[in-house]
Amino acid sequence: MKSTFWTRLPITVLGIPAIIYLLITGGIIFAGFVSLVIFLCLYEFYGFKRKRGHQPNIMIGMLMSLAICFFYIEFPHPHLTNIIAGIIILVILGLFMELFKGKPHPLENISTTFSGVVYNAVLLGTMIALRNWDSLNGARFTMTMIFTVWICDSCAYTFGMLWGKKKLIERISPKKTIVGFVGGIVGSFISFYLMNMYGFIQYELTLFNIITLTFIVGICGQLGDFVESMFKRDAGVKDSGKLLLGHGGVLDRFDSLIFTSPLVFIFVLYL
């Protein structure tokens, strides 16, 4: 389906208030939502390799991701014994299943299964812990991050369309320009600066804090977009999926957040 304003509209209209509602509610509702997003991302990630004839173990991947979500739900005081035991048993079970299935390419199948968990669950799962940081700051920081990622994308697109010429990494994303990339950084800075100035973030940020957050969203988030494009190009697909109508797949929507969530999480851990 061709992506137009009208095909994108329903998801936008439903998505934005839904995410705000989930963030404010928090708790197990928000954790369940993030887990669902991780499962969908994982499924699409595995799809990249199924295109190449490999057969990652979806069940093991999903259960390992669930164990990691529990780690983040209970962070900073997780039941380490249960979580590490669960992960170990799933890793060993996955290896034994591969042994008895006797499918071709066992090394690739098992590598994809485990790396999908690292790329999707270990990184994106941090959003659960970030939201739970504390009931007020956690929700507001997460909301600011998601909002700024969206501002960053929009500025990058607009700057690139208006003034973009020289490509950034042409072999991966032939449309993205250096000017667009800089536009994204500028947009991120302004977003964080204003959100802080008008008191939306309760925690008072210094200029250095704002520059750090700009680095995370403006640079790392945009590079995360390139990483997903690199994977899609390697797999020979255009969109990661079709679930979100004109928006492409779930992984396409969350590619920047896969990189910004864990880094903002680390940022607040050491704040």
Place this chain on the structure above:
Amino acid sequence: MKSTFWTRLPITVLGIPAIIYLLITGGIIFAGFVSLVIFLCLYEFYGFKRKRGHQPNIMIGMLMSLAICFFYIEFPHPHLTNIIAGIIILVILGLFMELFKGKPHPLENISTTFSGVVYNAVLLGTMIALRNWDSLNGARFTMTMIFTVWICDSCAYTFGMLWGKKKLIERISPKKTIVGFVGGIVGSFISFYLMNMYGFIQYELTLFNIITLTFIVGICGQLGDFVESMFKRDAGVKDSGKLLLGHGGVLDRFDSLIFTSPLVFIFVLYL
């Protein structure tokens, strides 16, 4: 080099007392030894994929493994914030490095990098935590496990040579027989039973405990051997390396322990 009694002798003569010494010493010395073994196993594991033209990121894999070793060194009270921050930053750095290197097969390179850490460090690293369980029981349990793996291998080899006919999983290990496999289980049971009866394990084990440990070493350990053979067959190599003279590579020597260590560790956690 052909594997004979004489080429194997130096490693055997040096190896056994060295491991006993390291186990008794414990602490950072034993943790350092296990970390070194993990690095060597990881290097050999990555070698399987380099044979296929892929280029896993050795530096990122080693540093991630080191972070996981620290987790096990400090278990059950690890500095979770530092460890999770370290792992996340390494994962993201690995993805960005792949982006800028522009090498072929980025999905495979990154999958191998991360899955090597899961297979080697997450599983084998448990040996550090098992040894640190407590100063007396930890060392003795680990020693009993290593000794029983050796008894299991020897019994499987002897039983198989004398009475083995029907193959177990011929497409993976054309020499290993069902009788040999059963011999390994019998040997494991006798080893645990005697070690417990003569009081080498301080902690008094029930018959059910001994059967559980026999399942771990006799069945899971032997299957772990098959898993490594499956990987080697997929990569088209006979030995994982040449470091240990007639014994093959480090991974060849530790393939059973990669599966028994984490399971014995879980066993003592819930004892």
